[in-house]
Amino acid sequence: MINKKVKSVEEALQGIENGMTLMLGGFGLCGIPENSIAELVQKETRDLTCISNNAGVDDFGLGLLLQKKQIKKMISSYVGENAEFERQMLSGELEVDLIPQGTLAERCRAAQAGIPAFFTPAGYGTEVAEGKEVREFNGKMHIMEHAFKADFAIIKAWKGDTAGNLIFKGTARNFNPAMAGAAKITVAEVEELVEAGTLDPNQIHIPGILVQRIFQGEKYEKRIEQRTVRIR
């Protein structure tokens, strides 16, 4: 067994430098690597390019890095719910590349799977298609999109083992599996880290080969963005 366990979040994020490109899992505030984001704030790493579906809210998630102006460029599909983000974008302080959500996911998966580029119908005929190669397949127009290139993928899972195998829970899965192995180094933080051999191999969602470093997060706030309930 190849042991992927690191002692701390500091050790997990060693090697992240100013100007690097990071992939970060999560949808809204669901399934985000909370402990790693807190550590990036501590490290004061700057000029980051962040590939993440959303940009957090003002005081949680990637919003924490935005507040400290540590992000130079965001690559996302939806960035509502964040006033500081909007302010930085409109003032030109923050570069923003908005891309269709399925294209974002597939560009991660392509990087994970060694596919340099692919064709998708999403965005054909819109400003997303500008400057991109267009081809017709089966009577339908498609545009060419490229795999992402990133230095670190930072993802969050529910359970993991020391071999780096991961199991996700609910919709906290989202972008995390597609980002595993999609960057030079993949860091996984988990709510519960167990010894290899404890998890049932049949139940593993992401095999450890796609993860270089794994640690158990100190605590998880798991903030809810839109609390919607029924009356009993």
Place this chain on the structure above:
Amino acid sequence: MALDKIGIAKRIAQELKDRYFVNLGIGIPTLVANYIPKGIDVEFQSENGVLGMGPFPFEGDEDADIINAGKQTITTLPGASFFDSATSFGMIRGQHVDLTILGAMEVSENGDIANWKIPGKMVKGMGGAMDLVASAENIIVAMMHVNKAGESKILKKCTLPLTGVGCVKKVVTELAVLEITPQGFKLLERAPGVSVEHIVSSTEASLIVEGDIPEMIIN
């Protein structure tokens, strides 16, 4: 009388068919799930990675790890499944989802839709809308016929940046049900008590009006 949002949702719910997999956008489309016609089975897909979405949880049962694409806490129904975003959009692009219902700022007579950006004012992003409209065979738009200034949002040509081209099949507004045909918008139904003349004068695009136009039946 023009419909309210619930009325629009109720009318769109009549478009659900037995054994449909359906993706609902944020806003009015989300309300459609409350008015599924009796006697049919449908499953709702949310693009953040769940099939078999159920109602909101009872107070105290919320789980931060189980949300829909609007980031609202939800529940799941028997037979539900979770999956990752790449698989989710594989389902959408692969046309395994039968019906997509989403909102729009503008729709044009050739089926173009704009709903993600107002240059200089609002840029929230397209989320999954571009993938959904480029892929789905069956797209119904839920929207208001006119904006707050009383200007038509049913247009000859969209003025805002597009989300997709030539993709919308049907539009349900507070005033009317419109079908998009190769010849343009065709008026299918009108809201209870709303005249054809009122709909025509509220629509910038030309409308094909053939024979008597029935009123929508909203229960």
